[in-house]
Structures are given as structure tokens and as C-alpha cells.
Amino acid sequence: LTATHSAGGLIPIPPLHSNRIFQYFLLFPLNRYFNIISIVFLINRSETPLIYRAVPSWFIRVEMIVQQLLENNNKCYWVPEFVQAKRFANWLTNARDWAVSRNRYWGTPIPIWASEDFSEVVCVGSVEELEQLSGVRVSDLHRENVDHITIPSCRGNGVLKRVSEVFDCWFESGSMPYAQSHYPFENKKVFETTFPADFIAEGVDQTRGWFYTLLVVSTALFNKPPYKNLIVNGLVLASNGQKMSKRLKNYPDPMNVVKDYGADALRLYLVNSPVVRAESLRFQEKGVKDVVKDVFLPWFNAYRFLIQNVLRLKQEEGISFVHTADFSPANTMDRWIISFTQSLVFFMKEEMAKYRLYYCGSSTGEIHRPVDKLGELGKHECLDSMHTLFSVLYSMTRMLAPFTPFLTEHMFQNLRHLLPWELNDSNASLHYIMMPKPRPDLIDKEIERAVSLMQSVVETGRYIRDKVVVPIKFPLPEVVVIHRDPGSHDDLKKLENYILEISYAVAESLSSRYHAHASGTLLVLLDATPSQEMVDEGVAREVINKIQKLRKKAGLQPRDAVEVLYKVGGEGGGASLTRVIENHREYIETTTKGPVNPWTSTSDLSHKIVEEEQKMKGLADVMLHLWIIPKPESSSGTNSIPLVDPVPNGDGPIPVCRYVNLVLFLPPGPTLRPAGLLATLLLENPVGENILTLNQLKTEVCNLLKSYLNRDLHIWVVAGGNTEPVTSSCDLLSLHRQTCTSVRRSGPLPVDCGFPPTEPLTPFSKFVDVTLDNGRQATVMLENPKGVKIIAEKDAKIVAKQLF
Incomplete structure (x- = not known):
């Protein structure tokens, strides 16, 4: 078809009938020669007709090696197996000669030089051979650099010119194992020891693409498969079952999904989906959210529970928890938890060895089951349960590291300090450590x-x-x-x-x-x-549930010393609720870890932390009003913070990075944290880089306080004898060597808030300066808050290298 010859005289032929018409032309030759057959399809992207034109092409004779292809396919291990036995085997059985040439400019030139009548054809096998045949130095194989090269004919046919076609890109993909090693011209031994590949993975559509071209080229060259193990993935579709399309924008932005739920959640959602069974998946963002809710939150809460109890044990009992590898639980439930975990490790290791990710993905839903069974225990039973929980968490973080690399690494950086080993380069990251080996001696079926x-x-x-x-x-x-x-x-x-x-x-x-x-x-x-007894106990549990949710809302920790005040409103049922609370007071106080008392007109609510009024289920028109206040014995009657240690003067060493000192407490009211909680935050690190913003400063303070209420947090600084708020318009670097405090309220801050002197101070927390390999200088905090060790000084440079 040209600009002067329209397609008006051509009849579009549906694909269903094209083969029949071709056969007709072959059986009954027409007087005129037709070189165009018009078969019209619609292009997916532009929705315009596509016209196929029959043109001369270069082929690989695949039909001659079909039997070898089938035999080599049977030598491979496919997951899932049905793709190998059905879809791919059927495609190979009906394989036709492969047209490997394309009539376009961009692409790898086909290295064939031929005379005009194709009576003499030379296939050039290397740059060196081309230089010898043509006498031309070759440095670039793109067609603009080789199309002009000619080869003198050996038969007197003048000169041979390169054919105009380029390779099909799939031929190049099929040649990847050899091209990446520049085989056979270089790295011959390396190639021979690494071919065939141990493992490849691609989508199910590649049974007609990469899987196929790799096998054809390898079989033609060596009569062996190019790979040993294959994982075939299904296709990820839009939620309505259509193909995901940039033009239609029928899918959520993947970066927004990662931002909202994390890359680990997205990865685990896909691993636990039909995609890893070579089936299609209708992507639902809600499924990623459910992974966070059903898997990550129970898992992370168990980890958080362990860390909280490690800190509590240190503060209340003076015991530094260190896990022992030879720990053997005596408690029946602890033995079950350990056994269940080891069985899971054994199962995961076995399935991963068989490349069956779908069973691994489904088993991740079981990880929260062993970690929610710890109750109120004595010191020795508590230690046993902590050893059990640590063993479970440590095994799970190592086991799931390939699936959730970021969350497991975060957990490991704390867990590694609870192991009896020396911290060094070999255990600086979870991903330097091998997968756990199952221990049959701990499995009790x-x-x-x-x-x-x-x-x-x-x-x-x-x-x-x-x-x-x-x-x-x-x-x-x-x-x-x-x-x-x-x-x-x-x-x-x-x-x-x-x-x-x-x-x-x-x-x-x-x-x-x-x-x-x-x-x-x-x-x-x-x-x-x-029965009335059962109903009363159910109401008491409901009261406990409301108190625990209110504590969580206030960002309180289990060790925080607080008191709960309650007031019952309503008629009739109000007296019933009061009776239930009084009769079950000991049970409620034991569970909520603090006194629960009725509100009276003399109750002091000036230092309340949080309050809320809630409706009770099953009790009509009955309201329960709750207040959480600091325990009276923890109150000093003022807003001052007694500092445990003398404040350092300005004569001590200071880090190379600019910093600010912090006095941490949670007004209004007396602090709920240990008295004298001091910390130091770096405003930059390395020098001149990663300068903190106000939001980042608040986040760091919340991390130190183990609080997630940064939206309610305010930072204050002493300036000129007065306390002034730190706002987003402030230059945070101007706070260098000053002292700030954090409060969870707005408005004026009392001048007697317990601030140290306002002259420049040395850091509250210990630190060490490090010079990086590229000459940059950085600071590593060895403790934060003051007295809470983070890393050993000898590990500081290792940490700095990992961070920067």
C-alpha cells in the first residue's frame, strides 16, 4: 500500500479464514501476482488497524529440532509443574520455524553478507573474521558502522553486501547466557561452570517468549536446556480483570501502595496470591492492607511486647536479659510454641528447596499464632516465656527475611543485642546470617x-x-x-x-x-x-477492654504508673455496672496493671492524661466515663523534673555534628517516664548532610519516648530566660548546643519546668566521631536516652559505614 494506491480494492480477512484462503491461492494460481495479504487487527494501544504484509525473512529451522526441545524440556524442574507438562509442551510440539529477522533500522545487524542474487552467502562469526574478510577495522557493530562494509567475492560475484534486516529482539534475549559472558571469545571456563543457569523466573506469557527462545537457542547450539529450575508467575490484572494499562490508568500507583503499606506488605501479598501458581491475580489494594492488619501487626506487637518486657525486667528487677541457645522449655504451652515454630521452619525450608513459594506464602499467616500466649507470670516463669518468645521471633525474622527484608531487619537490629555473641561485621545485618536450620529435637507432634x-x-x-x-x-x-x-x-x-x-x-x-x-x-x-455470674464477668471484661484502648490512645506503656478513675452515668443499669466493677476490681486492676477507683468530687483531675466517655454494650442508656491520671505517689506536685546526674558543663568534648540536648517528659502533670530522662539528638549527620526538619525532630523524640503521638507534640527551648516554642519557621541548626523539652500540649510553658542552665552544654548522651572512607565526618550515638546503650564503641564505624 502506498500514498497513491489505496486499500479500497482489498477485502479485510478475519484471522479464522486466512489459512483457508492461502491454501486456495496455492492450489489455483491467479494470473496476477499478489504480494500483499491484508489481515486486519486492532492495535491494543492505539485501537487502529494493523495490516500484516508478507515479506522475505530469515528463519531458524525449529521444526527440525522439536523432539530435542521436548526432551530438554523434560530435563528441567518447573513450578508449577502443569506449565511444563501442558502449556509449554503443547507449544513446543506445534513449534514452527522461527522468523528471526526484522525490517527496521534499530536493532542488532544480522551478520550475513550476500551477493545480489544470493548465490554467494557468508555468515560472519566474529569481529576478527569480519576484519579479515573485509580488510576494515571494526570498533562498533551498530548498523550505521557496518552497513557500508563490503566483502570481496571469492567466486567473482563482485562484492558481498550485508543484508538489510536486523535480529528479532527475542533472538537477542535467547542469546543472553552467552552474550553476558562474551562466550565463546572470553570467559570460556566461567561459562562452562555456570551453564545451565540454576534458576530463572518469569511470567506465564514467557512460555512463548523468553523461556522458549532460551530453549531453542541452547538446544540448537548444545542440545541441552539453558536452565535447571523455573518459577512461572501468573499475570497481575486490574481489579476488574482487565489487563493493567497506562492508557486506561486502571490500577493504583504502586509507589503510593508502597508508601501507604510498605514494600514488605506488597511483596507478601503477591507471594501469598494465585500469581505464584501461574494463575492471574485481580489486584486489590485492600489485600495489601489486610497483610498489615492480619500478619504484620500481630507479629510486630509480639516483638514490641518482648522489648517492653526486656526493659521492664532491667528497670524493676535489675536483670539484663540474654537469650541462651540451649534453652529448653518445661511449660507445656511453651513447648508447643517452640515445636510449632520448628515445624514451620522445617516446612518452609523444604518448600523453598522445591521452589514452591505459594506454600511458603500461605504459611506466613501462621506466624502470629505462637506469639500471643503469654500471661501474668512470676519472675522465673516470665524469664522462661521471654526465652520462648525470643526464640520464636528470632527464628521467624531469619526465616522470613527473604520475603519481608525491611521489617525483619528492623527487628533484628534490636534482637541482636539480646544474643550472647560479639557484635561485628559478620552479624551487623540479618541478611548476613544464614536461614535457620530446623531442630528435630524440639519438635513434639x-x-x-x-x-x-x-x-x-x-x-x-x-x-x-x-x-x-x-x-x-x-x-x-x-x-x-x-x-x-x-x-x-x-x-x-x-x-x-x-x-x-x-x-x-x-x-x-x-x-x-x-x-x-x-x-x-x-x-x-x-x-x-x-447466668448472672457469667454476664457480670463479661461486663467486667468489657470494662477492661475500654481501659486498655484508652491507655493505647494515650500512648502509655505497660510500665507507666497511672491510676484510672471511673464514673457511671445512667439509670437502673448504672447501679448494676458499679456493682460489677466493685465486685471484679481485683481482676480489672490485675489485667490493666494499675488501680481503678471511682471518681469523687475531691478527685484531682488537673494532671489528667486522657479522658473519654463510652457507651456500654448490653446495658441500655449506661455511660462509663474514664479518666487516666498519674498515680498519686508518682506526683511531686510540680512540673519540675529532677535530674539524676549533674548537668555536664560546657568544657567537655562535643561531636563534629551539630546537636541539641533534650529533657524528655510528658506534661501536663508530672512525668510518667523515669525521672531525669535525658537525650541528645543530632541536627545533622554526616557534617552538613541530612539536616533535620521539625517533623523529623518530633519523630525522633517520639521514638525516644516510645510514643506515636507526634501530631500532639510540641518542642520548647529556653532563650533569654524564657521558654519559647520551636516552630517550622525556626532554623533548627540555631538550636546547636542548646537544651529543649517536649510537651504534649500547646500554650505557655512554666518557667520552672526543670530546665538545666541555658549556657551551651556538652551532649547528655555518649557519642563517638567517625571518619568515613570518603573523608566525610560523622557522629554515632552510643546511647540514647542517657544510660540506654545502643551500640558498643568498637562497632561505631561499622554502623556509620552502613548508614552513610
Whole structure:
């Protein structure tokens, strides 16, 4: 088709009938010669017609090696297997000769020189050979540098010229194993020891693309497969099942997904999806959010729980927790947790060795199950449980490092300080450490089976609760378990320490008061008949739940000494709620770790931390008003902060980086933190780089306070004998060598707030200056807050190199 010859006389031929018409032309030659057959498709992006034109091409004779291709395919290990046995094998069986030439300018020139009538053809095998044949020095193989080169004919046909075509880009992709090593001209031994590749992974569409071209080229050259193991991924589609399209913008911005939920959450969502089974996935952003909620938060809360108890043990008992590798739990539940974790490690290692990521991804949903079983314990039992929890967390962080590299690295940087080893380069990062090896001596299948049965009973009971609308916090008088296997009763008996009461009986006539649900071979009967005692205990649990949520809202830690005041409002049911709280006061106080007292007209609320009024479920028109205040014995009656150690004077050493000192407490009211909590924050690091903004400064303060309330945080500085707020318009570098404080309120700050002298001070926290390899100077804090060790001085340079 040209500008002067339109397509008006051509009939578009649907693809379904094209082969039949081709055969017709072959059987009944026409007087005129047609070199154009018009088969019209719509281009996906532009939605304009695409016209195919038959042109001369260069082919690889694939049909001659189909049997070798099938044999080499069978030598590979595919995941999932059905792609190898069906989709790819079917494609190979029907393989046709491969047109490897393209009629375009950009591309790798096909190294064929031929006479005009193609009676003489030379295929050049190297730059050196081309130089010998042509007598021309060659330094660049792009077509603009080789198209003009000619080769004298050996048969008297004048000169040979390079053909005009370039290689199909898929031929280049199929040649990747050899091109990357410049084989066979260089690195011959390296290539021979690393070929075929141990592992490759690509989408299922590459059965007609890269997987195929790699196999064709390798089979043609060496009659061997180019790879040993393959993972085939499915396609990620838009939520409506359409192909993701930049033009249609039918998918969320991936960078926004990473920003909102983290790269680890996105990675784990994909690993735990049909994509790793070579099936299509309709991408749902909610699925990434669910990974955070269902996997990361329980896991991180368990890690946070351990760190909080490590700090509490140090402060209250003077014990520095260090995990021992030979720890062997005696407690039944601890033995189950350890056994379950080791079984999971064994399963994960086995599945990863088989390249089956879909089972690994599904098992990550189990990681939170072992870490939520610790209760109120004595010192020795607490230590045992902490050893158990550390063992679980440490194994899980190493096991899941390939799937969630950022979260696990964050956890490891704290956990590594609780191990009896010397910190050095070899353990500076989690990703320097090998995956954990399963310990068969810690696996107890009988305990795992017993706990699994108990969990099934609990989960089935919860289903019945939902069915009859009984809240989870309300206790019930009886659960009847019926199982056809008598051994299951023995399994439950092993866990009788965790069951309030257990009895055995042969099934007789069952009362109509039971609600039943079956799960497999298990039948659970639930007595949902309410008694006043059970209802009262359920209300007490509801009160505990509201107090705990209010503590969390205030950013309080378990070790914070606070008191809860309550006031009941409403008629009728109000007296009932007051009675429940009084009767269950000890239970409520033990669980919430602090005194719970009724509000009176003489109660001092001037130092309240937080308050809230809430409606009680199941009690009509009854409101519970709660206040959280510092415990009276922790109050000094003023807003001053007694400093434990003398304030350093201005004559001591100072770091190369500019810094600000901080006195940390949480007004209004007396501090809830240990008296004299001092810290030092660097305003830059290395020198002149990474200068803090006000929001970053607030975030660092919140990290020191273990608080997430940076939106309510205000920073103040002493200037000229007065306290002034630090705002976004301030030049933070002007705070160098000054002292600030943080408060969770706005408005004037009392001048007697306990600030040290206002002259320039040396840092509160210990530090060390480091000169980096590129000559830059940096500062590494050895402790923060003051007295809380972060790293050893000998590790400072290692840390600085990792950070900068």
C-alpha cells in the first residue's frame, strides 16, 4: 500500500479464514501476482488497524529440532509443574520455524553478507573474521558502522553486501547466557561452570517468549536446556480483570501502595496470591492492607511486647536479659510454641528447596499464632516465656527475611543485642546470617496435635457464638466436645491446665439448650444459657477492654504508673455496672496493671492524661466515663523534673555534628517516664548532610519516648530566660548546643519546668566521631536516652559505614 494506491480494492480477512484462503491461492494460481495479504487487527494501544504484509525473512529451522526441545524440556524442574507438562509442551510440539529477522533500522545487524542474487552467502562469526574478510577495522557493530562494509567475492560475484534486516529482539534475549559472558571469545571456563543457569523466573506469557527462545537457542547450539529450575508467575490484572494499562490508568500507583503499606506488605501479598501458581491475580489494594492488619501487626506487637518486657525486667528487677541457645522449655504451652515454630521452619525450608513459594506464602499467616500466649507470670516463669518468645521471633525474622527484608531487619537490629555473641561485621545485618536450620529435637507432634485440636474447638465455638450473637468477652458455662476418636480426648486432657474444668461422658440425650456446629470429625456443643455470674464477668471484661484502648490512645506503656478513675452515668443499669466493677476490681486492676477507683468530687483531675466517655454494650442508656491520671505517689506536685546526674558543663568534648540536648517528659502533670530522662539528638549527620526538619525532630523524640503521638507534640527551648516554642519557621541548626523539652500540649510553658542552665552544654548522651572512607565526618550515638546503650564503641564505624 502506498500514498497513491489505496486499500479500497482489498477485502479485510478475519484471522479464522486466512489459512483457508492461502491454501486456495496455492492450489489455483491467479494470473496476477499478489504480494500483499491484508489481515486486519486492532492495535491494543492505539485501537487502529494493523495490516500484516508478507515479506522475505530469515528463519531458524525449529521444526527440525522439536523432539530435542521436548526432551530438554523434560530435563528441567518447573513450578508449577502443569506449565511444563501442558502449556509449554503443547507449544513446543506445534513449534514452527522461527522468523528471526526484522525490517527496521534499530536493532542488532544480522551478520550475513550476500551477493545480489544470493548465490554467494557468508555468515560472519566474529569481529576478527569480519576484519579479515573485509580488510576494515571494526570498533562498533551498530548498523550505521557496518552497513557500508563490503566483502570481496571469492567466486567473482563482485562484492558481498550485508543484508538489510536486523535480529528479532527475542533472538537477542535467547542469546543472553552467552552474550553476558562474551562466550565463546572470553570467559570460556566461567561459562562452562555456570551453564545451565540454576534458576530463572518469569511470567506465564514467557512460555512463548523468553523461556522458549532460551530453549531453542541452547538446544540448537548444545542440545541441552539453558536452565535447571523455573518459577512461572501468573499475570497481575486490574481489579476488574482487565489487563493493567497506562492508557486506561486502571490500577493504583504502586509507589503510593508502597508508601501507604510498605514494600514488605506488597511483596507478601503477591507471594501469598494465585500469581505464584501461574494463575492471574485481580489486584486489590485492600489485600495489601489486610497483610498489615492480619500478619504484620500481630507479629510486630509480639516483638514490641518482648522489648517492653526486656526493659521492664532491667528497670524493676535489675536483670539484663540474654537469650541462651540451649534453652529448653518445661511449660507445656511453651513447648508447643517452640515445636510449632520448628515445624514451620522445617516446612518452609523444604518448600523453598522445591521452589514452591505459594506454600511458603500461605504459611506466613501462621506466624502470629505462637506469639500471643503469654500471661501474668512470676519472675522465673516470665524469664522462661521471654526465652520462648525470643526464640520464636528470632527464628521467624531469619526465616522470613527473604520475603519481608525491611521489617525483619528492623527487628533484628534490636534482637541482636539480646544474643550472647560479639557484635561485628559478620552479624551487623540479618541478611548476613544464614536461614535457620530446623531442630528435630524440639519438635513434639503429640503436643502440636493436642493444641491444634483445642484451637479447632475454640474456633468452632467462636462460630457458634457469632451464630447465636454471644460476644466473645462473655464467658459461657459449658462446652461439650464430641469426637469419634477416643485419642482426641486424651489429647485434650494433656492441656487440662489451660481448661477451667474438664469432664468425660458417653453421649446421652442432649438438652435443647445446646447450640451445635461440626467441623470435620469434630462436633462442638455450646451452652449459651446466660447466668448472672457469667454476664457480670463479661461486663467486667468489657470494662477492661475500654481501659486498655484508652491507655493505647494515650500512648502509655505497660510500665507507666497511672491510676484510672471511673464514673457511671445512667439509670437502673448504672447501679448494676458499679456493682460489677466493685465486685471484679481485683481482676480489672490485675489485667490493666494499675488501680481503678471511682471518681469523687475531691478527685484531682488537673494532671489528667486522657479522658473519654463510652457507651456500654448490653446495658441500655449506661455511660462509663474514664479518666487516666498519674498515680498519686508518682506526683511531686510540680512540673519540675529532677535530674539524676549533674548537668555536664560546657568544657567537655562535643561531636563534629551539630546537636541539641533534650529533657524528655510528658506534661501536663508530672512525668510518667523515669525521672531525669535525658537525650541528645543530632541536627545533622554526616557534617552538613541530612539536616533535620521539625517533623523529623518530633519523630525522633517520639521514638525516644516510645510514643506515636507526634501530631500532639510540641518542642520548647529556653532563650533569654524564657521558654519559647520551636516552630517550622525556626532554623533548627540555631538550636546547636542548646537544651529543649517536649510537651504534649500547646500554650505557655512554666518557667520552672526543670530546665538545666541555658549556657551551651556538652551532649547528655555518649557519642563517638567517625571518619568515613570518603573523608566525610560523622557522629554515632552510643546511647540514647542517657544510660540506654545502643551500640558498643568498637562497632561505631561499622554502623556509620552502613548508614552513610
